[in-house]
Amino acid sequence: MNTSYIGRFAPTPSGYLHFGSLVAALASYLDARHVGGQWLLRMEDLDPPREVPGAQDAILRTLESYGFQWDGPLLRQSERxxxxxxxxxxxxxxxxxxxxxxxxxxxxxxxxxxxxxxxxxxxxxxxxxxxxxxxxxxxxxxxxxxxxxxxxxxxxxxxxxxxxxxxxxxxQLAVVLDDAWQGITDVVRGADLLDSTPRQLYLQELLGLRQPRYLHVPLIIQPDGHKLGKSYRSPPLPADQAPTLLLRALRALGQPAPEELAGASAAELLAWGTSHWDAARIPRRRTLAEARLR
The missing domain is CATH 3.40.50.620 (HUPs)
Known part of the structure; x- marks a missing residue:
């Protein structure tokens, strides 16, 4: 395994994973696996009043049902x-x-x-x-x-x-300290966090921490203009639609998945994505309309 690349996916348990979460998770996973790197999982459970009961377990089950396999133990921010x-x-x-x-x-x-x-x-x-x-x-x-x-x-x-x-x-404080502690070299996440990055660069500089590379993928936007997110009650990812939604997520990320993959399993889609991943194909936009991805 290539230890010069360490990536991560860091969901918050304030709700369940939705299609926008899947796009971010898939991008971070494929970016790491394509170069033989590590992919870590971190639960950003810093806000107990906003945490949905059962969301942590549901997030883990969903990732597993979509074929994602992470390296090492799950890290919870509440432990830090x-x-x-x-x-x-x-x-x-x-x-x-x-x-x-x-x-x-x-x-x-x-x-x-x-x-x-x-x-x-x-x-x-x-x-x-x-x-x-x-x-x-x-x-x-x-x-x-x-x-x-x-x-x-x-x-x-x-x-x-x-x-x-x-x-x-x-x-801002927790993510900088955790990325450094876990040795994260590459941060792949949604473009809604692009504006936060300069604050994190400043904290890294102040604390003498290494700056990771950043890749911000477009946010998926609903027809009403809101981003897909837990606060807008976006539908959770159904386990029985994993192949369909993984294929849609690949295409949202600009990956030219062939029509033959329409009948592929989740494992086959992840294998194809790992082999063919090209981050240069991701649309250079802050947002993507969900309706165009169907």
Missing amino acids: LPAYAAVLEQLFNQGLAYACTCSRKQLEGHGGIYPGFCRNAGHPAHDAAIRLRVPELEYRFTDRVQGEFRQHLGREVGDFVIRRRDGLYAY
Whole structure:
């Protein structure tokens, strides 16, 4: 096995896997397997209030029914809380992060960009959100599908939350620490996370962590314009339609699956995809209309 490539799929158990999840999972799986790399599975269960009972088991069963096989044990982010706490304490003590007591109402009208109200207030960390100070710098990277992406952290984002006021750790901190801890070399995920990447690059730089390569696949959009997602009650993946939906996902990713594969099994489709995978064929778009994939 090629250990110079380590990829991962990291679903959140706030609902069941849907077709958009399948497209992202398939892209990450084939990108790893095509070069003989490792494919890890991580459950991003950092938000218990939003977790759907039984969703974790359902996600694992669905992946198995679609033929996905991951390497090593499943990692749950809920098992990593001490690691997040240690790094957060380090950043806070170094003055790189600070406590924020701002309410949502106070932040209305600022376009989602934190105005820095608490930056120099010196609030205690207890019962407050923790924000990371960002530099007045532009961060850029070249995505393997979307091309060059750039974002000025100060003007376009502002200091961002790394621990919520309720004590739950934020995605940006956890994903950076977990990718580094698992040795992830290549991150393949949905284009909705493209805007998050510069914040993660900054955290990696701040903590002296290696930057992985990034590949953001187009999001699947429903007829009403919303992305397929758990919050919009997108239908879960049915086990008995695995071959049909895998074939559709291959085509959504621009892979020229021949008509003969229409009667293939899930295992045969994954084998074909592994042999013929070409990331350069993925549409260079942020979104794809689901209706066109049928």
